[in-house]
Amino acid sequence: MKEVIVLDDVSRIYRMGDEIVYALNHVSLCIYDGSLTSIMGPSGSGKSTIMSIIGCLDVPTYGHVLIDVEDTSGMSEKDLSYIRNRKIGFVFQHFSLLPKMSALENVEIPLLYAGVRPKERRERAEEMLVRVGLSDRMKHRPNELSGGQKQRVAIARALVNNPRLILADEPTGALDSTTGHEVMELFHGLNEEGKTIVFVTHDRSLASECQRIISIRDGGIEDDGL
Amino acid sequence: MMVSENIRMALRSMASSKLRTFLSLLGIVIGVASVVAIMNLGQSAAESMSASFDVGGLNMITVRPRGRGRETMIFTEDFSYTLQNEIDGVQExxxxxxxxxxxxxxxxxxxxxxxxxxxxxxxxxxxxxxxxxxxxxxxxxxxxxxxxxxxxxxxxxxxxxxxxxxxxxxxxxxxxxxxxxxxxxxxxxxxxxxxxxxxxxxxxxxxxxxxxxxxxxGSYSIKVKDGYDAVSVAEDIEDYLDRVAGNDYYRLFSPATVKAMADEVTGTFTVFLAAIAAISLAVGGIGIMNIMLVSVSERTGEIGIRKALGAAPSVIRKQFLSESVVVSASGGLIGLILGIIISVAGALISGWIPVISSGAVTVAVGFPILIGIFFGWYPAAKAASLQPMEALQRE
The missing domain is CATH 2.40.70 (Cathepsin D, subunit A; domain 1)
Structure with a gap:
């Protein structure tokens, strides 16, 4: 199986005043193409740090991160932004939509940064919103949408540049259980189509829907369900 | 990313907090309006003064003997021909x-x-x-x-x-x-x-x-040849008369010289006043910097999201720099219109010819753009250098 993400002996150290905190301590793992994985752990376990490092939002203090076999060590912020734009689609707990823009414009943003022309941008964003079932909500702003609809917009935005990996941070955390199930069904559908998906969560029932659960505790891997 | 996209975003951001944007623009508006008004009025005054000099008067120079001493004895009718022959550029x-x-x-x-x-x-x-x-x-x-x-x-x-x-x-x-x-x-x-x-x-x-x-x-009425500068011909005549008669024994009156001096005084005065007004422009720039810093800190979460979605630091910097330039340039435009209204009204009240100085328009358009870039640079660089994860956590 092909690896999409490889973390090779990764440590992330924060300095808080005189104190040195190991948020991640010698972590190694692989995420395979087409897999559905959850990274689980209580708050403060280091799972947010692992998410930012997998998503290239942060860089490890030691160790290497490979995305599509490409080593990201020593990359500039510009190169990392390119990887975030083309290879990773983020879905956040609180949706992280830009409030002054319509659903359609929000979905267009990654294409804007990829240098796609306006007309093609619009077409691809529309196509994505249709795919997540929001064909009648394209011109609505986030404050005119329900929580489930907002998360669908966020998923459409994560998918629009056809990334190698969908990285979802507590994607059902701000939704009621019914809406949460609907969103999870959408993720399962995407996984069946071949998308590689990683959830970062503390929710055991969400994690249990995945083929593989990686448990994190105190900055290290406690259990890898592989 | 295209410039038009940045401008669109900037206008949207301005529109979302109209009062605050307007208040922070005020410095630029007042600065540009005063520079434009002063430059226009300065030129109005200068042009009105020129117009008041007779068309036929500017190429005429009058020399009048002074006192009754022996030194003035050379100022005879024949001396007319001497002057005409000795001085280059004298018609008659x-x-x-x-x-x-x-x-x-x-x-x-x-x-x-x-x-x-x-x-x-x-x-x-x-x-x-x-x-x-x-x-x-x-x-x-x-x-x-x-x-x-x-x-x-x-x-x-x-x-x-x-x-x-x-x-x-x-x-x-x-x-x-x-x-x-x-x-x-x-x-x-x-x-x-x-x-x-x-x-x-x-x-x-x-x-x-x-x-x-x-x-x-009694006096000589001297006409300057076409194509000669009356001011320098007047100087040549003075040099010559100082030699043959002496500085104390004649008076020379040259409207062109008076006009040149008046123009110089008006010009110096205008530059001086405009420079003072330009200080208010710089103060306006500080207003722009302030609003941009507020904007960056308020929109840290937005910056985090944009970075997560693939915006490179240069893209974020351009976005905020564009916003700062658009804000500042709109202030300049409002100030230009205001300055023109003030200067036209002022000219009409003073009985001068209303003039819109091309220099004033250049200042009104160019200065705010420079101010937008200069004072927007630091906030934009600050936005660009935010760590994506930290920015997202502040959302």
């Missing part, structure tokens, strides 16, 4: 004598009339034309004829019935002498103090023989 030099006298026609008396003895070329050289009758011929001068040409206002005073040409007037200076009026001048205003309209003219030789009894001329 006409000797002139003048004094005041009472002029009478039957029961009408005009008191303290300026009486001038002039050669026949005088009228053409001052762009004067006859409204009725004729001007002097060379023979009038050579033969010392007792003829007179009078200004239109004087003609109205002395001849209410309007039959001046062909009548006689008495010029009373020491003794009374009778002159035949051969012509009346067309009205001709100048701002040089002496109005031709109230004067009486007689041939130069007639004047010296009847009233003066000296070789010395």
């Amino acid at each position: 030099v006409l000797p002139l004598v003048s004094s005041t006298a009472n002029v009478r026609q039957r029961d009408e008396i005009a008191e303290s009339v300026v009486v001038q003895g002039v050669t026949s070329g005088y009228f053409a050289s001052n762009s004067l034309e006859a409204e009725n009758g004729r001007l002097f011929s060379v023979e009038d001068n050579i033969s010392r004829r007792q003829v007179a040409v009078i200004g239109t206002a004087l003609a109205e005073d002395l001849f209410p019935a309007g039959n001046a040409v062909g009548s006689y007037v008495s010029v009373m200076r020491n003794q009374s002498k009778s002159f035949l009026v051969v012509g009346v001048l067309a009205s001709h205003d100048t701002s040089q103090g002496s109005s031709f309209d109230d004067a009486l003219f007689m041939p130069y030789n007639t004047y010296t023989e009847r009233f003066r009894h000296t070789d010395r001329v």
Whole structure:
């Protein structure tokens, strides 16, 4: 199986005043193409740090991160932004939509940064919103949408540049259980189509829907369900 | 990413907090408005002053002997030819004598009339034309004829019935002498103090023989050749006269020189005032920097999201820099309009010609853009350098 993400002996150290905190301590793992994985752990376990490092939002203090076999060590912020734009689609707990823009414009943003022309941008964003079932909500702003609809917009935005990996941070955390199930069904559908998906969560029932659960505790891997 | 995209985003961000944007623009608006108003009004004043100098006056230079000493003895009629030959750029030099006298026609008396003895070329050289009758011929001068040409206002005073040409007037200076009026001048205003309209003219030789009894001329009326700078010709004449007569024994009056000095003073004054106004522009820039810093800190979460979605630091920097330039330039535009309104109103009130100075427009458009870039740079760089994860956590 092909690896999409490889973390090779990764440590992330924060300095808080005189104190040195190991948020991640010698972590190694692989995420395979087409897999559905959850990274689980209580708050403060280091799972947010692992998410930012997998998503290239942060860089490890030691160790290497490979995305599509490409080593990201020593990359500039510009190169990392390119990887975030083309290879990773983020879905956040609180949706992280830009409030002054319509659903359609929000979905267009990654294409804007990829240098796609306006007309093609619009077409691809529309196509994505249709795919997540929001064909009648394209011109609505986030404050005119329900929580489930907002998360669908966020998923459409994560998918629009056809990334190698969908990285979802507590994607059902701000939704009621019914809406949460609907969103999870959408993720399962995407996984069946071949998308590689990683959830970062503390929710055991969400994690249990995945083929593989990686448990994190105190900055290290406690259990890898592989 | 395209510039138009950035401008669109900037306008949207401005529109979302209209009052705050307007208040932070105010500094730029006031700064630009005052610079534009001052530059426009400065130019208005200068152009109105130029317009007040007679068209025919700017190429005329007058030299008047001063005092009665031996040094002034060289200022004879012949000295006209000397000046004309010695100084480059002199078209012609006409000797002139003048004094005041009472002029009478039957029961009408005009008191303290300026009486001038002039050669026949005088009228053409001052762009004067006859409204009725004729001007002097060379023979009038050579033969010392007792003829007179009078200004239109004087003609109205002395001849209410309007039959001046062909009548006689008495010029009373020491003794009374009778002159035949051969012509009346067309009205001709100048701002040089002496109005031709109230004067009486007689041939130069007639004047010296009847009233003066000296070789010395009253003054020289010097006409500058086309294509020569009257200011530098005036300087050459001064240099020459300083050598042959001495600085104390003549006075030179050159409207072009006065105008050049006035222009310089107006120019210096305008630059000085505009520089003071420019300080308010710089203060306006601090307002822009403040609003941009607030904007960056308020939108840290947005910056985090944009970075997560793939915005490179340069893209974020351009976005905020565009916003700062758009904000500042809109202030400049409002200020330009305001400044034009103020300066046009001011010019009309002062009776000047309203002018929109191209320099003012350049300043109004260019300065705010530079200020937007200069004062927006730091906030934009701050936004660009935010760590994506930290920014997202502040959402």
